[in-house]
Amino acid sequence: MPLPINIDSLLQGQAVEWDRMEFKEGWNPEDIVHTLCAFANDFHNWGGGYLVLGVKTENGKPLLPPYGLQPEQADAWQRKLLELGHKLQPAYHPISDAATVGGKLVLVVWVPGGEMRPYKAPVSLDGKNRELAYCVRLHANTVRAKGEIEQELISLANRIPFDDRQNSAAQVTDLQPSLMEGFLAEVKSDLQAEVARLSLEELGRRMQVVRGPAEAPRPLNAGLLFFAPEPTRWFPQTQIDVVHLPQGRGGDQIIEKTFKGPVAIMLREALGYLRNNVVTEYVRKRADRAEAERYFNVPYPALEEALVNAIYHRSYEEREPVEVQMTPEEITILSFPGPDRSINMEDLRVGRAVARRYRNRRIGEFLKELELSEGRGTGIPKILRAMSDNGSPEPLFETDDQRTSFLVRLSLRLAPAEALTRQVILEKIILKEKALQELATALGIATTQVTTQVSKLLNSALAEARTREELQTATGLANREHFRKFYIEPLVAADWLSRTIPDKPKSPLQKYRLSAVGHAWLGSVTT
Numbered sequence: 319m320p321l322p323i324n325i326d327s328l329l330q331g332q333a334v335e336w337d338r339m340e341f342k343e344g345w346n347p348e349d350i351v352h353t354l355c356a357f358a359n360d361f362h363n364w365g366g367g368y369l370v371l372g373v374k375t376e377n378g379k380p381l382l383p384p385y386g387l388q389p390e391q392a393d394a395w396q397r398k399l400l401e402l403g404h405k406l407q408p409a410y411h412p413i414s415d416a417a418t419v420g421g422k423l424v425l426v427v428w429v430p431g432g433e434m435r436p437y438k439a440p441v442s443l444d445g446k447n448r449e450l451a452y453c454v455r456l457h458a459n460t461v462r463a464k465g466e467i468e469q470e471l472i473s474l475a476n477r478i479p480f481d482d483r484q485n486s487a488a489q490v491t492d493l494q495p496s497l498m499e500g501f502l503a504e505v506k507s508d509l510q511a512e513v514a515r516l517s518l519e520e521l522g523r524r525m526q527v528v529r530g531p532a533e534a535p536r537p538l539n540a541g542l543l544f545f546a547p548e549p550t551r552w553f554p555q556t557q558i559d560v561v562h563l564p565q566g567r568g569g570d571q572i573i574e575k576t577f578k579g580p581v582a583i584m585l586r587e588a589l590g591y592l593r594n595n596v597v598t599e600y601v602r603k604r605a606d607r608a609e610a611e612r613y614f615n616v617p618y619p620a621l622e623e624a625l626v627n628a629i630y631h632r633s634y635e636e637r638e639p640v641e642v643q644m645t646p647e648e649i650t651i652l653s654f655p656g657p658d659r660s661i662n663m664e665d666l667r668v669g670r671a672v673a674r675r676y677r678n679r680r681i682g683e684f685l686k687e688l689e690l691s692e693g694r695g696t697g698i699p700k701i702l703r704a705m706s707d708n709g710s711p712e713p714l715f716e717t718d719d720q721r722t723s724f725l726v727r728l729s730l731r732l733a734p735a736e737a738l739t740r741q742v743i744l745e746k747i748i749l750k751e752k753a754l755q756e757l758a759t760a761l762g763i764a765t766t767q768v769t770t771q772v773s774k775l776l777n778s779a780l781a782e783a784r785t786r787e788e789l790q791t792a793t794g795l796a797n798r799e800h801f802r803k804f805y806i807e808p809l810v811a812a813d814w815l816s817r818t819i820p821d822k823p824k825s826p827l828q829k830y831r832l833s834a835v836g837h838a839w840l841g842s843v844t845t
Contacts, residue, residue: 325417325426329370329380337458338367338531341375343385345395348443351402352453353429353460355439358410360431361454361463361471365531369412371395372424378458386422395425405443407450408434430486430530433478436471480635481543481678484529484536488552490519493537497545497580498525505687540680543581543634550578555637558588558625562644564780564837573781576639581681582688585629588642592625593618594818595782595831596644601820613708615730616649620704620713624726626690627697628653631677631724646834649728656721666698667715701726732834775805776814776836783818783829806830 340353350369357367372387373380387395396414403411412429438450441462452463452471463471495518502510502525509524519535522528527541543549549556562573577588598615628640628651638654657666658677685691698715705713705728714727778784778792790801809815814836818829 325419325424329373329382329384329419337455338364339370340367340458340460341370341373341380343372343374345371345391345398347398347402348440349460350399351405351439351443352462354402354410354412354427355406355437355453356455356460357429358406358412358432358437359435359452359454359463359471361456361467363431364455365529365534366428366430366432367455369427369429370424371427372422383420384422384424387416387425389416389423392416392423392425399427405440407438410434410437428534430484430534433483479677479679480633481538481540481680483539485539485542485552486536488537488542488546490522490528490535490537492551493518493522493527493541493545494547495521497547498522498527501544501582501684501688538680539634540678540684543681544684545580547580548578549580553634555639556581556584556634557639558584558629558642559639560588560591560642560644562781564646564832566645566647575781581629582684582690585626585690589622589625591782592621592642594829596649597621598816598831598833599820613731615732616728617704617708617710620701620708620710620728621649623697623700623704624651624713624728626685627701628724628726630682630685630691630697631657633677646730646837648730651726651728652723654723656717656724659721663715663717668702701728772805772809775809776832779815779830779832779836783831785829789830809836 338357342349353369357369360366370380372392373384375381396416399414400411403409410432412427414425414427416423416425418424436452439453441447441449441451452468453460454463454467454471455461456467495513498521499510499513502513509521512524513521516524519528522535522537522541525541527538527545528535529538530536537546539552542552543556546552556578558577560575560577562575563569563571564573565571575591577584577591579587596616597618600613600615602611602613625640625642632638632640632653633655636654641650641652643650643652657663682691691697701713705711708731710731711729713729714725716725716727717723772793774793775789778789784792786802786806789806790798793801793805795801795805806815810817810830813833815830816833817823818831819825819827822828
């Protein structure tokens with residue numbers, strides 16, 4: 319990787335502060351490993367530092383032109399740097415490059431602040447003393463951390479969560495200003511008024527999605543996930559796969575739709591698709607009361623919380639998508655890995671679990687600001703409450719002993735009449751011709767129409783809700799009134815199609831969605 323700085327400016331102290339540089343004329347591995355450790359620990363959060371080999375100093379400042387190295391020395395020392403990196407605990411490997419300054423060859427070692435700090439280095443490399451110690455930079459000196467300094471280093475140097483780490487493979491320019499400004503506008507941030515006068519780097523630093531020294535700023539993973547147009551460049555399989563199995567898991571029919579893009583946009587598009595094409599409201603009249611009973615096959619708040627929870631708590635280091643799978647009986651949401659081991663699964667199943675550690679704090683902060691998550695451990699209780707209020711079966715939460723995955727099961731609540739009709743039709747699958755004749759008689763149309771126009775109509779509504787015009791186009795029928803009277807109305811009356819706005823049949827926004835009964839019949843004619 320090329321160094322992010324002009325070498326001449328570096329040696330003249332014009333690019334970074336002197337405290338972030340150390341010069342050595344020759345190779346002293348013990349001093350060098352301590353310096354690597356100190357810069358990697360980045361005690362003052364300067365962004366690490368630079369070690370320049372082949373340069374004499376006077377009062378801490380380099381003497382130019384440099385003393386210089388032979389090419390074979392530079393090559394050998396780069397190999398030795400790799401060996402020294404393995405001696406740090408945990409292992410750390412800086413970035414080095416040979417450069418020519420004033421006709422002399424020098425070796426410049428860039429040591430960014432490490433993501434796995436605190437680091438320890440061997441006190442001695444004589445092979446007898448195996449003691450390890452923390453090293454830090456104080457002013458322009460590398461010293462051993464002791465007492466309060468050691469305690470402070472340990473307290474501030476907990477391992478950085480993945481979403482809060484700098485991404486060395488990305489540039490600040492990979493962030494899209496319009497996405498950042500749109501976010502600020504949505505959350506009503508005062509920072510939005512300053513966007514026009516800020517550079518992209520300054521804006522990123524103010525939003526805390528850019529970090530690093532001035533000569534090498536880097537976007538954070540959370541920034542790339544929310545404000546880069548294609549996060550999959552750095553995080554493969556950052557997507558939501560919606561898989562519809564209308565015939566169940568043993569059937570042949572599979573309908574898939576994939577959502578990608580910045581996390582908030584991807585999440586909202588997937589939620590909109592599920593709300594418009596999956597969530598169905600039922601209205602059932604009750605003999606014992608004036609008002610009708612209204613409920614949903616699955617309550618949207620439960621579906622929303624389950625999917626947001628999966629996006630919030632999944633690992634973006636694992637190359638696995640979040641998968642939403644729909645069958646006639648249930649909706650499942652699968653993510654990787656499972657809940658943190660600090661969470662007791664029995665407490666989670668009853669909504670009492672409180673996490674002591676969060677996998678993605680920055681992602682959670684953004685989702686909270688967008689009002690997609692409360693970030694206070696309320697997700698599971700909201701799922702439980704929404705399912706209970708809807709009269710649905712209790713949700714199930716599953717993981718394995720190794721906590722490698724997390725599965726949420728939301729059982730569908732179907733209308734009793736629909737469930738009964740679906741069962742009858744499924745029983746008639748083996749009597750396909752008889753089922754077709756009975757349906758044709760019930761609809762008052764010819765059997766051939768069932769297998770052509772009706773099949774086309776139902777297939778058109780299979781993946782997502784459609785308007786009357788879209789369904790009519792799919793069948794190839796020209797007469798609007800005939801289509802409404804002899805196709806739409808009979809299929810709705812027979813519960814083969816359901817309206818997206820059931821209480822306003824003539825709404826200009828009305829669409830039609832294939833019901834579980836329609837799915838079952840469509841499966842029977844394609845089996």
